[in-house]
Amino acid sequence: MNFASDNIVGASPPVLQALTQANVGAMAAYGGDEITRRVKARFNEIFEREVSVFLVTTGTAANALALSSAVPPYGLCVCHREAHVIDDECGAPEFFMHGAKLAGLPGVGAKLTAEGVSAYLRGLPRAVKQMPPKALSISQVSECGLVYDLGELKELGDLCREHGLAFHMDGARFANALVSLGCTPAEMTWKQGVDILSFGGTKNGCLMAEAIVVFRPELAESLDYRSKRAGQIVSKGRLISAQFEGYFAGDHWYENARHANRLAKLLSAGLSELPGVRLAWETQANEVFPIIPAAMDKALKEAGVLYHPWTELSLPAGETVGPNEALIRLVLSFATREEDVHRVLAIARSASSRQAAE
Ligand SMILES: Cc1ncc(COP(=O)(O)O)c(C=O)c1O
CATH class of the missing domain: 3.90.1150.10 (Aspartate Aminotransferase, domain 1)
Structure with a gap:
């Protein structure tokens, strides 16, 4: 009986069926295929607007690449001190941000509050010697199993706007948070000010499929190049996309x-x-x-x-x-x-x- 994590199991049957179907025949490589086109369109439907989507194979890649597009090398990204990005990714976000740092704040249940982040931002010295804050990253679900409600997300989103920070959500357990809140994907993200999302598929049924979903177009500009440099443009990309096709079908x-x-x-x-x-x-x-x-x-x-x-x-x-x-x-x-x-x-x-x- 294994309760160690939600990635100790394999993929769910509809995901495997979609993979088997996608396996047949020849299709364009590197995401130029029909399945990838369909899946990207599906993401637009799910989020009720046009989004830019970059498919990757791990949550660490999604987080590191998302943050690298949001934070310049001299910037700070604020997160919880137990966040996966700071604690469990072997420095990948900092590596891909080329010098930018993560600043880990305390908070009950691995959650940040607008009040706590605001106090931290107010206390930061503003001088050329100090790294300026450029992004906020939260985990939805948090590392202690808690879910930010829509009010909390809105407060954090407003704070990000006020301070000119990009708002990143690590949604490794996005679906679990969504059904917990009973809201729509749009309500849990861009409607509260989220700019860029690591959308998890692996923990909830995919074999290895995660997506970076971008709501602020300028954050998407460099992501294809960043993904390629990170080895995340998968040549048989249709087999990543097919997992999402099976995952989304019939609200699986x-x-x-x-x-x-x-x-x-x-x-x-x-x-x-x-x-x-x-x-x-x-x-x-x-x-x-x-x-x-x-x-x-x-x-x-x-x-x-x-x-x-x-x-x-x-x-x-x-x-x-x-x-x-x-x-x-x-x-x-x-x-x-x-x-x-x-x-x-x-x-x-x-x-x-x-x-x-x-
Ligand atoms: C909060 C959170 N973010 C991201 C990830 C994804 O990490 P991985 O690179 O193992 O897919 C995990 C997995 O444990 C996680 O719990």
Whole structure:
């Protein structure tokens, strides 16, 4: 039973079927094919306006290239200090930004607030010696499983306008956030001021397909060249596009995300009922972050349940993890089986009753 992440599973069947179909025959290379044309048009429909789309193979590439088009080499990009871009990409954004830096700010649940960012910006010295802020990057879903609501996004979008920052959204779990909020892709992005988006497909059913979606045309100007220089213009590009075709068909991507989010709620509700268990952050998408007794942690591990310990860095004020407790992350995917969630709950319950009996 593997709850380590949502990329520990393969691709979902409609994505594979679309790939098999796209596999037949000869088509133009490097994205000059008919499937890529159709998929780009589909992105326009999804976002209810003309967007520029660049297909890439990893979320790291999407983030690094998106930020490189938004931040000049002497600029600063503000993000949360636990953001994937600063913490988990081996410096790729800084490498592709050619000298620009990421500035990591604190914030509960790995989220930034307009107030916090504004205070940081006000406190920045403005002199030629200092790097000027040029972009803000947020993760939607955040690294602690939280979702920015539309009001929070609008506040951040307005702040970006006020300070002349490009607003980047790392949407590795875009679909999970979308079904959590029950809004449209347009409402969750450009309508709140997002300028450039890393649109994730891999975690929610694709084999390896991510897209950079650009809402501010000037940010798209250099992206083809940047992508090529990063080795991200895939020669058999139709096989990346076909994944998105299968992913979007019949709203399959929404179904996948609904499934993962529903199971996360089920797991979260079942765990939080148990004595000694509490949630570090509310379960809003497809990740569950319980603080559990050490004995339960041991029992789950002994039963072969796989998951990661998590950092306490962004806990709410006053919350701590005791010496006999563990803060863990369990991730649910489109392919997680409901019976496995019940099995984990049964193991946790029996660990809990054993502890009560001792
Ligand atoms: C918030 C976030 N952004 C981006 C990514 C994409 O990273 P990768 O380069 O592994 O596709 C991930 C994957 O773990 C993620 O959690």
